[in-house]
Amino acid sequence: MLSSRVTRLKESATLKMMERAKALEARGVRVISLDVGEPDFPTPREVVDAAYRAMLEGYTHYTPSKGLPELRRAIVEKLRRDNGIDVTADQVLVTPGAKQALFYLFMALLDEGDEVIIATPAWPSYWEMVSVAGGVVKEAPPSDGYGLNLEAIEGLVTDRTKAIVVNSPNNPSGAVFSREDMEGLVELASRRKLIVISDEIYEKILYEGTHVSPASLPGGEETVVVVNGFSKTFAMTGWRLGYLAGPRQIVDAATKLQQHSATCAPAFAQRAAAELLPQADRLARPMVEEFRRRRDFIVSALRSLGFRLEPPRGAFYVFPELPDSEPDSTAFVERALEAGVSMTDGKPFGGFSRNVRISYANSLENLREAMERLSGVLKR
Ligand SMILES: Cc1ncc(COP(=O)(O)O)c(C=O)c1O
Incomplete structure (x- = not known):
C-alpha cells in the first residue's frame, strides 16, 4: 500500500x-x-507582541508564496549586514521552518540516484530528506576536532554528485568551520560544479570564533544556497519560520514546490520576524x-x-x-x-x-x- x-x-x-x-x-x-x-x-516578549499586533492588523491570510515583501527585504539586509552576502529579494524564499527549506532543496535538486555528500557528524534528518527525494547519501567523515574534511569530501565526488551539505555551527558537535575550510569548500564546489547547501540555523549561537557563510566567499554566489531560520536563535521552534537564499534558478524551483504544498509560511509570524531581524543580536x-x-x-x-x-x-x-x-x-x-x-x-x-x-x-x-x-x- x-x-x-x-x-x-x-x-x-x-x-x-x-x-x-x-x-x-x-x-x-x-x-x-x-x-x-x-x-x-x-x-522574547517583543516578538510575541509583534505577532499579536500583526494578527489584529489582519496578517491572518495567505501571503505571497515567496514571503511578505517586508520580511524578504529584512532578510536581504540581514544577509548583507551579518554575512556579507549579496542577494536580491527575489533570491529569498521564506518557508515554514528551515526543515521545509531543506526538503524543497533536495526535491528541487535531485533525480533518482543522484548523490549528496554530507559532512558528518550531521543532523539525521538530512539522510531521510535525501532519501525521500530519491537521492543517495555519501558520508564524509570529519577531520580532527570535527572540522570539515575537504579531502574526504573530494574523494566522494562522482559524476552523480549534485550537492554537499554542511552545517556550521554544527549539530551535533558544536564545531564552527574555519574561513579557510569554507574557502576550500566553495573552490571545490565551483570546480566540480556542485551545489553547497549551507545550513546556518545555529549562526547566532556562537561562543568562540566567527561564523563564515560560504555564500559570502568568491564563487559562493553561484554555488551556495543558505538555509537559516528563527527557531533556534529566538526560541521560536513552534512558529515554523525559516528561509533559503541563493541562485535564482534554485530559489524559483523551491518556490514552485512551496506553492503546491505549504503555500506560504504563517503570515503573522512573518510580520513579527520582519520587525525582529534588525534586533537579532x-x-x-x-x-x-x-x-x-x-x-x-x-x-x-x-x-x-x-x-x-x-x-x-x-x-x-x-x-x-x-x-x-x-x-x-x-x-x-x-x-x-x-x-x-x-x-x-x-x-x-x-x-x-x-x-x-x-x-x-x-x-x-x-x-x-x-x-x-x-x-x-x-x-x-
Ligand atoms: C541542523 C538543523 N537544521 C535545521 C533544523 C530545523 O529547524 P526549523 O525548526 O527551522 O525547521 C534543525 C532542528 O533541529 C537543525 O538542528
Missing part, C-alpha cells in the same frame, strides 16, 4: 527518544530530557550567555565522568566520546534512559557508535541532576 519512498524513511531519532521519555514519565519516572534540539526559553544575547554558562558546566562535568570532548564553539549540543568502559552508544543511551536521562545515540549522525549527543538546552539545575544520574550509570 505505501510507497517505497516512505517505506525506506526512518523515524526521527530525537523524536523517538522524546516519545520513549514521555512513556517512562507516564510510568512515574522523572526523565531529564537532554535530547531535544530546542531552546527552553520563552520566545540584542534579542539573542541573553540566551547565548546562558547557553555559554551551561556549556562550561557540562563540558567539565562530562570530562570528570571520563567522557572525552573539546568545548563546542557554537550551537547547544555536546557530542562527547564515551568513557572507555562503555563500548557502545546505543547500550549507553538505553541505560541512561532507565536512570532518567534521555539523550541521543551518535549512530544516526553518521555512524558514531562511540558518541552520544547531549543537548544543554535545559536548566543548570537539571543539567547538574542529569550528571549525577549519569555518574550512577557509569559506576554500575
Whole structure:
C-alpha cells in the first residue's frame, strides 16, 4: 500500500527518544530530557507582541508564496549586514521552518540516484530528506576536532554528485568551520560544479570564533544556497519560520514546490520576524550567555565522568566520546534512559557508535541532576 519512498524513511531519532521519555514519565519516572534540539526559553516578549499586533492588523491570510515583501527585504539586509552576502529579494524564499527549506532543496535538486555528500557528524534528518527525494547519501567523515574534511569530501565526488551539505555551527558537535575550510569548500564546489547547501540555523549561537557563510566567499554566489531560520536563535521552534537564499534558478524551483504544498509560511509570524531581524543580536544575547554558562558546566562535568570532548564553539549540543568502559552508544543511551536521562545515540549522525549527543538546552539545575544520574550509570 505505501510507497517505497516512505517505506525506506526512518523515524526521527530525537523524536523517538522524546516519545520513549514521555512513556517512562507516564510510568512515574522523572526523565531529564537532554535530547531535544530546542531552546527552553520563552520566545522574547517583543516578538510575541509583534505577532499579536500583526494578527489584529489582519496578517491572518495567505501571503505571497515567496514571503511578505517586508520580511524578504529584512532578510536581504540581514544577509548583507551579518554575512556579507549579496542577494536580491527575489533570491529569498521564506518557508515554514528551515526543515521545509531543506526538503524543497533536495526535491528541487535531485533525480533518482543522484548523490549528496554530507559532512558528518550531521543532523539525521538530512539522510531521510535525501532519501525521500530519491537521492543517495555519501558520508564524509570529519577531520580532527570535527572540522570539515575537504579531502574526504573530494574523494566522494562522482559524476552523480549534485550537492554537499554542511552545517556550521554544527549539530551535533558544536564545531564552527574555519574561513579557510569554507574557502576550500566553495573552490571545490565551483570546480566540480556542485551545489553547497549551507545550513546556518545555529549562526547566532556562537561562543568562540566567527561564523563564515560560504555564500559570502568568491564563487559562493553561484554555488551556495543558505538555509537559516528563527527557531533556534529566538526560541521560536513552534512558529515554523525559516528561509533559503541563493541562485535564482534554485530559489524559483523551491518556490514552485512551496506553492503546491505549504503555500506560504504563517503570515503573522512573518510580520513579527520582519520587525525582529534588525534586533537579532540584542534579542539573542541573553540566551547565548546562558547557553555559554551551561556549556562550561557540562563540558567539565562530562570530562570528570571520563567522557572525552573539546568545548563546542557554537550551537547547544555536546557530542562527547564515551568513557572507555562503555563500548557502545546505543547500550549507553538505553541505560541512561532507565536512570532518567534521555539523550541521543551518535549512530544516526553518521555512524558514531562511540558518541552520544547531549543537548544543554535545559536548566543548570537539571543539567547538574542529569550528571549525577549519569555518574550512577557509569559506576554500575
Ligand atoms: C541542523 C538543523 N537544521 C535545521 C533544523 C530545523 O529547524 P526549523 O525548526 O527551522 O525547521 C534543525 C532542528 O533541529 C537543525 O538542528
